[in-house]
Amino acid sequence: MRRAALYVGGLLGPFGAGVVSSMLPELARTFDVSQSSAATSLTAYLLPFALVMLVSGTLGERWGPMRTIRVAYAGYVVVALLAALAPWFWLFQVSRGLQGVANAFTTPLLLTKLASVTPKERLGRTLGLYGAVQSIGQTSAPLIGGLAAESSWRWAFVGIAAVAAVLTASPLPPDERAAEQAPRLRDAWRPVVVWSGVVIFVAWACLAGLPFLVAFRVDDAFALGPGARGLVLTAFGLAGIVTARLVGSVADRFGPRLAVCAGLLLGAVAVASIGLVAALPLVVLAWAVGGLCGQLVLVGVNALVLGGEANGRGGAISVVTALRFLGMSASPAAFTDLYRHSAVWGFLLPGVLLAATAPLLAHRIFRSGTGPRARLRHSRG
Template sequence: MLPELGATYGVTPATAAASITSYLLPFAGLMLVSGTLGERWGRRRAVVIGYVVYAVAALAAVVAPTFELFLAARVVQGAANAFTTPLLLAAVGATAAPGRLGRALGWFGSLQSAGHTSAPLLGGLAAEVDWRWAFVGVAVSSAVLAVVGIPHTDPGPRTGLAAALRSAVRPEVLRLGLVAAVGWGLVAGLAFLVALRLEDAFAVSAGTRGLVLTALGVVGLLSARLVGGAVDRIGPRRTVLIGTALGAFVVAGAGLAPAVGLIAAIWALGGLAGQLLLVGVNSIVLAPGRENAGGAMSVVQAVRFSGMALAPAVITPIYRTDPLAAFLVPALLVAVVVPLALPRPNRPRVEDGAVAE
């Protein structure tokens, strides 16, 4: 809906893309500490408050009279959502049965993909009438989620804040965040770029753009549970590497494909690539025995969404200069950076006659 948003406020679609960055930067920045803070305050309480603030900010975006105030509402939305995602994942990890963490995260990923499936389609359809209806929809959804809440899965007594933050910000955790930022952020996170190419190269309407982008969410929705099972069988690291190869192909293919139908088919594979990358990374982060799981997940998500937040600001100028390069550069980064950044599994060692990880 970037072209329609820009038309409302009298700015270009490229400038309207700042609404993505204004949302994701506070989202990613606060997430460095939101998981740890949520573990101390209580997961359920932090998540519910986050949903309530998000709903209020969405309604503020609906009535914003200027683009600057609209961006301010997006900043508040991003800050509020920082207190939901990592704590929800930590709750999933805390309730997963032994040996079935991948499957549990696969179910979570499947439902998360349902959001990715519906958001582009509903956003595009709303833009055909008035893009503000999309924000009304997310406000209502957030209010409902605040009422539903999450199970009580809070850990036992917490250490001091400084010690808890140190336990979360470790080199391994930061590397996993980089994997998520590049691997997932430069695959599923390039939906805006695909939308721009569909409009510029093929003059595709907002509703049709939303339908094409929905393909990624549909495949992610259908494949996430199977991906979770694969994680439990072949291990999360191999799963991430498979997703990396597929993701690089998807990004390059979306820029090279000569027809809308082919772009839609290739983009759909991004749903599978994204799940392979994301479920694999989340399984590594939430492995049994992880200290301050919510904080560690919070750091990974912060780095992940920082990459996604910066993508529009960095990639859009490249696209305006050379549309093809805007796709090939991210594809190359995915193929090279993820395998180098992905931590190697700990080697088993013998301690007192027992094998320890």
Template sequence: MGRLARAGLYAGALIGPFGGAVTTSILPEIGADFGRSPGSAAATLTYYLVPFAVLMLASGTLAQRWGPQRTVRIAYLAYAVTSVLAACSWTFEVLLASRALQGAANSFTTPVLLAVIAASTPKEKLGRALGLFGSMQAAGQTSAPLVGGLTAEIDWRLAFVVIAVVAVGLAILGVPQTDAEPERNASLRSAFVPSTLWPALVGFIGWGCLGGLSFLVAFRLDDVFGLSAGQRGVLLTGFGVVGFLTARYVGKAIDRFGAATTGILGATLGAAMVAGVGTAPLAAMVVLCWALTGAAAQGVLVSINALVLQSENANRGGSVSVVQSLRFMGAATAPLAFVPLYQSHPLPAFLVPAGLLLTIPAIITWSRRAGGTRRTPPPEAPPRPA
């Protein structure tokens, strides 16, 4: 059961992003079923994301009080029930309500899984473990539109049936037992400390200016190069595919060079690639830059998780929960911030986020000097024999 639970721990990283993005490719079918436009059906994405991000401000701390095993099992079962409700939705309003409840349930899985990884993994291997977790999240986000589209060939509701079945299986597996006892007195205040808030700010900027820009990339591929919706969808998956392939190497880099250095390199690469997406004269170059942006995003996101989980804060579940919350709030803010820029002139819509990404190295460096995050150098090599 230990190995199965460990496998379930990483499989749980996949189902959250999968459930969030599964409606991306089936919005026309959902809209047609309820007499709504695809634009109106896009509310299924918002209704999932908002409670997911907001509740994560507190979900990690509550999980510290209740214990990870019980919290995760209840959350998976709730995720399964709300997925069945989505599959059986008889009105559009019921579907939106089920999506909101799905997001709420998922807010009690992701930060808890990360905290369990930190508690059950030796420090010298934590980066690699977080890299594997990040690769599974990328796989879930990338595969969701494909699976959703394939099931919609029969009935879009089947996508939610698949999610429900997987969630029940994960609830049965649970998560590995750790030596850490539930923190009955864990408080929200203990999560809102400098060692959490600086990485949270990096997550807000990083994900908002990297993963949150996919809609701008789609706009440019349409407006400048005239690609169809199908072509744009396929090409945009490069971000997730490269993120999946590189996340484990990012984790190894964290173990070797440190989380702060890896995060700085990821942000710098991301700034260059986002600028390239907005200025490249050929569609192939845009697609290549966007794919490499997926690697940069993993460099930033896996690093900030490591910075938080390697800190001395006892409420690690609450801290990583706050960081993840700000990460997704950044993605939710990106359209509000950058669509008006794009409508005014496309180029600033890419150069501004690129410039914001270049503030991340300064934030990480300053926070380390100010003591906001504990420096975690890579483990020393063993002495050579005489």
């Protein structure tokens, strides 16, 4: 039961971040702002979330991971209700930022706890299951947001507060005995962490960070309402849920580096095609393939980092997850204006960046000593 609570907690981050993706036109009308300004509600959540997460994993290990998680859930309840009641756009944005800060103290600590109770040879499958739960959050968020916007988008944040309240009351595993030496911030910044973080920054900016752009695309090209837009966006998360077990097995059998490279290259094709195809089913299919690719990248990178040395592991996954969401927060600013200029280039450029990142990963991770041959040499030594 307590282990299950660790998995369920993983949905809150992508749920809270993505709930506004399909309601941006309605937010713009409610607060009398442009759609570009409404899209910054994604950044308002993700930027504080990512910046605080550069240190939250280490701080949470010092304070007690499970205690820190429970306090963060309780804070999330309060600030989600603030978003539901906000009469002004600036206050709504403040509430989004505070949601991000609260969530920064849950995501990395949940991952670290799961890694500590999982045998290394099954780590990929465990992370795949955790990724599936996150995909449920990512899938349900735009759908709930779109359906809520049919009457009032504010109900979506009431729902978020309810989810956080349930998690606050859920049983969690007890904290382990504190280590003799408290973790230091610099313990997290190993070379494999830095380069893995660079890769996932690009991947989340150019792949998993694009639901807002897909929503714009299906609205402009096919005139879909908010509920239908939310349904289209669920394709990404549904694909991640369905393929989670397979992705975890691939990472365990062939190594996380190969899983990440495959996700980047296939994701490049999927993203670029969204701006080129003129049929709605093909757009949905391409976005679903993107969901599979996102799982490959996420599980692979997390396995690279959590499969290393235990000292500072919480801080390490916190840094990588921070860079992941910093990439996601940069996506609206990077691609919205480009998309308005040209729908084709709005999706083609992210595809090119994904493809260009794969050789970087293959080279740097291999040299850092985490590739299959390096692991083989280590086992023989």
